Amino acid sequence: DVKxxxxxxxxxxxxxxxxxxxxVQDMDHENMFWYRQDPGLGLRLIYFSYDVKMKEKGDIPEGYSVSREKKERFxxxxxxASTNQTSMYxxxxxIKTGGSNQPQHFGDGTRLSIL
Amino acid sequence: EDQVTQSPEALRLQEGESSSLNCSYTVSGLRGLFWYRQDPGKGPEFLFTLYSAGEEKEKERLKATLTKKESFLHITAPKPEDSATYLCAVEKAGTALIFGKGTTLSVSS
Structure with missing residues (x-):
């Protein structure tokens, strides 16, 4: 199972x-993603990466940055930090494929509170 | 504008009372539609991928179907352990997923 x-x-x-x-993911996946989840707003994409040292902005990148120095870590x-960044991350x-799309596998989240 | 809308927002069922959740989408270049289940305090857990209109997938009491404009998640004879939030997401060509806001299902015994 993917972890x-x-x-x-x-x-x-x-x-x-x-x-x-x-x-950190343990399945040698090329693609990695960061979302935040807020009540009433659902999951919103912050940044994603299709390869090491590569990054793309999602829908709400302001106030965030990302780093992908190794394939397994994002x-x-x-x-x-500001109070409006209090959220579940x-x-x-x-996996990256040339044909059919594979599902994303999620971690259990970090509940971040900014005081 | 690309959009994914799930209905209802919340659904309460008695154990054994079958029903359906709806996911309607307006995206061009659909590459796939995904259903996830999310339990409180956990990340979404993958259930199904549907790629083309007419396709159906089943897993235990769940069955997902896809048309050109919407997908349904049918729940047959639900049990309390089926209580969760169900998320729908679509993938466009060359982009990441667009999620709906989810349907929270509560099944009481």
Whole structure:
């Protein structure tokens, strides 16, 4: 089974701090994704990556950056945390294929609170 | 604008009372439609992928179907353990997934 591991289940940080959220997958997947999930808004894509050192902006990239130095690891960075970034953050990975699309597999999320 | 709409937002069923969840979409260049289940405090768990109109997939009490404009997740004789939020997502050519907001299903015994 695919395993996507997010480093923290719960995290509390202060406004203005630089925050790192880490995600590791063990299935050699090329694609990795960061979402945030908020009540009434559903899952929204922040950033994604199709390969090492490659990144693409999603729908809501403002205030975030990402790093992908190794294939199995994808980090989300909040440059200067603000209270409106309090949310559930979900990481996902999927295999890249030339034909039919493969599903994304998700971690269990990091619930981040910014005080 | 590309959009995925799920209905109803919430659904309460008695154990054994069959029903359907709806996912309607307006996207061009659909590459696939995905159904996920999400339990409280957990990440979404993959259920099905549908690629073309007329396709059906089944797993235990769940059956997913796809038309050109919508997908249905049929739940037959649900049990309390089927209680969860069900998410629908579509993939366009060359882009990541677009998610609906989900349907929260509660099944009481």
């Amino acid at each position: 996507v591991t997010q480093s923290s289940r719960y995290l509390v940080k202060r406004t203005g701090e630089k925050v790192f959220l880490e995600c 980090s989300l960075i909040l440059e200067s 979900l990481c996902a990975s999927s």
